[in-house]
Amino acid sequence: MTTFLHPGDHGYDAARSIWNAMIDRRPDVIARCTTTADVVEAVRLARTQNLELAVRCGGHNIAGLAVPDGGLMIDLTPMNTVEIDLERQTAFVQGGALLGELDRAAQRYGLATTAGNVSHTGVGGLTLGGGMGWLARRFGLACDNVTAYEVVTAAGDVVRATAEENADLFWGLRGGGGNFGVVTSFEFRLHEIGTRALVAEFTYPLEAAYDALRGWRELNRTAPREATFTASITPDGVTLGYVWVGPLGSELLPQFRALGPVQKEYVEAMPYLTLQTRDDSIQGHRFRRYWKGHYFKSLPDEAIKALINTPGVSGSLQAYGGAIADTPDSDAAFSHRDTLFEFVTSARWEDPADDEARISQVRQYAAALTPYAQGAYVNTLNGEAIHRAFPPEKLARLAELKAKYDPANLFHLNQNITPAILVG
Numbered sequence: 012m013t014t015f016l017h018p019g020d021h022g023y024d025a026a027r028s029i030w031n032a033m034i035d036r037r038p039d040v041i042a043r044c045t046t047t048a049d050v051v052e053a054v055r056l057a058r059t060q061n062l063e064l065a066v067r068c069g070g071h072n073i074a075g076l077a078v079p080d081g082g083l084m085i086d087l088t089p090m091n092t093v094e095i096d097l098e099r100q101t102a103f104v105q106g107g108a109l110l111g112e113l114d115r116a117a118q119r120y121g122l123a124t125t126a127g128n129v130s131h132t133g134v135g136g137l138t139l140g141g142g143m144g145w146l147a148r149r150f151g152l153a154c155d156n157v158t159a160y161e162v163v164t165a166a167g168d169v170v171r172a173t174a175e176e177n178a179d180l181f182w183g184l185r186g187g188g189g190n191f192g193v194v195t196s197f198e199f200r201l202h203e204i205g206t207r208a209l210v211a212e213f214t215y216p217l218e219a220a221y222d223a224l225r226g227w228r229e230l231n232r233t234a235p236r237e238a239t240f241t242a243s244i245t246p247d248g249v250t251l252g253y254v255w256v257g258p259l260g261s262e263l264l265p266q267f268r269a270l271g272p273v274q275k276e277y278v279e280a281m282p283y284l285t286l287q288t289r290d291d292s293i294q295g296h297r298f299r300r301y302w303k304g305h306y307f308k309s310l311p312d313e314a315i316k317a318l319i320n321t322p323g324v325s326g327s328l329q330a331y332g333g334a335i336a337d338t339p340d341s342d343a344a345f346s347h348r349d350t351l352f353e354f355v356t357s358a359r360w361e362d363p364a365d366d367e368a369r370i371s372q373v374r375q376y377a378a379a380l381t382p383y384a385q386g387a388y389v390n391t392l393n394g395e396a397i398h399r400a401f402p403p404e405k406l407a408r409l410a411e412l413k414a415k416y417d418p419a420n421l422f423h424l425n426q427n428i429t430p431a432i433l434v435g
C-alpha cells in the first residue's frame with residue numbers, strides 16, 4: 012500500500028534527500044510505493060491532477076532528476092525485493108532495488124550480473140541507461156542482461172517487455188533511460204563468476220604520466236575480457252591498473268610494473284562483494300557533487316597530453332570493449348558501443364561557497380578534452396543535450412517510441428527524449 016508523504020511528515024525529508032547534496036527540492040507529495048498497483052495509482056494521480064512527475068530509485072542521478080520541485084515523486088525504494096531462480100540462473104529484481112541488494116543475493120550462489128561499482132546506486136536508473144560495471148567486458152552491460160521488464164506506462168497500463176513481447180519497448184528500455192514508463196521489475200540473466208576479484212593499481216609520478224598512459228593504452232588493446240583497465244589522473248600523477256573478475260590471473264602485473272617508475276603499488280585479491288562496495292564511503296551521500304563525462308573512441312597522444320594537464324581536478328578512465336562491443340549498435344537504444352574508454356571528471360566538496368570554483372574546474376577540464384570526445388554515456392549527462400548520448404538515427408527512433416508510449420511527455424524528469432509529433 013502506498014504511503015503518501017507531505018512536507019512536514021516524518022520521513023519526508025529522508026525520502027527527498029538524494030546522493031548529490033546540492034539538490035534540495037521539495038515535492039508536494041511523495042508516493043512511497045510497495046506494489047505495481049501502487050505505481051499505477053500514483054501515475055494516474057499525477058496525470059489526472061496534472062502534477063509534475065519524477066521517479067526515484069537509488070537517487071544517484073547527478074542532476075537530481077529523481078526529485079521534482081513541487082509535483083509528485085514516485086519513491087520506489089520500498090520495492091527492493093530480489094529473488095534468485097537457481098534453476099534458470101535469473102534474478103527477479105523490483106524497480107527500487109539498489110545494486111548491493113542484487114549483488115548480495117546473487118553472490119550467495121557464486122552468481123552475478125553486470126552492475127555498477129558503488130553498491131548504493133539504484134538498479135533502476137543504472138540499468139535503464141545501460142549499466143557499466145566490472146563484468147561488462149565479459150557479459151555485456153547491465154541492460155544486455157535484462158530478459159524482461161514490467162512497466163507501468165504513462166496511460167497507467169502494466170505491460171511486459173521482452174525480446175518477443177512489446178519488442179519495440181524492450182529495445183527502448185535497453186539504454187533509453189526512464190522515458191517510457193516506471194519499471195516495476197527487471198529479470199536479469201546471471202552468470203557463474205565465483206566470489207573473488209583482483210584489484211591492481213600502480214601510481215606513477217607526473218613526469219612519467221605521459222609515457223605510462225601511452226603504454227597502458229597499448230596494453231589495453233590485448234587485455235583479456237576478465238580485466239577492465241582503469242586510470243585515475245590527478246594533479247600529482249597517474250594511477251593505472253585494472254580490475255579482474257574471474258579465475259584469478261596475475262600475468263598482467265609485470266607489464267604494469269614496466270610502464271614507468273612505480274611510486275606506489277596496490278595489488279589485492281578480495282571477495283567480489285568487497286570489490287563492489289570498496290568505493291561506497293568515498294562516494295558517500297553528504298557531499299556536494301559535480302561531474303562531466305565523455306566517450307573516447309580512440310586515445311591519441313594529444314588527448315593524453317590534455318588529460319595530464321589537469322586544472323586542479325581529477326579524472327578517470329574506464330575501458331569498454333569486449334562483450335559491450337559484440338552487440339550490434341542497432342540492437343538496443345544504448346549507443347556508442349565502440350567506445351574505447353569512458354572519461355569522467357568529478358569534484359566533491361562541502362561548503363556552498365565553493366560551488367562556483369569547483370564546478371568551473373570540472374567544466375574547464377572536460378572542455379579541454381571535448382575535441383577528443385565522441386558522445387557521452389546517457390547516465391553521466393549533466394545538463395548537456397541528449398544527442399551526446401544517441402546518434403541522430405537512434406534519437407529519431409527513440410522519439411517515435413516516446414510518442415507511442417508517452418506522447419504527452421509525462422515522464423520528462425529524466426534524460427529526456429522529446430516525443431516525435433505523431434502524424435495521422
Ligand SMILES: Cc1cc2nc3c(=O)[nH]c(=O)nc-3n(C[C@H](O)[C@H](O)[C@H](O)COP(=O)(O)OP(=O)(O)OC[C@H]3O[C@@H](n4cnc5c(N)ncnc54)[C@H](O)[C@@H]3O)c2cc1C
Nearest residue numbers: 068069070071072106127128133135136137143189194425
Ligand atoms: C556514486 C555513483 C557511482 C556510479 N557508478 C556507476 C557505474 O559503475 N556504472 C554505471 O553505469 N553508472 C554509474 N553511475 C551512474 C548511474 O548509473 C546514474 O547516476 C543513475 O541515474 C543512477 O540510478 P539511480 O536509480 O541510483 O538514480 P535515480 O536518481 O533514482 O534515478 C535516475 C533516473 O532514472 C530513472 N529511473 C530510476 N529508476 C527507475 C525505474 N525503476 N523506472 C523508471 N525510471 C527509473 C528516472 O528517470 C530517474 O530520474 C554512478 C553514479 C554514482 C552517483
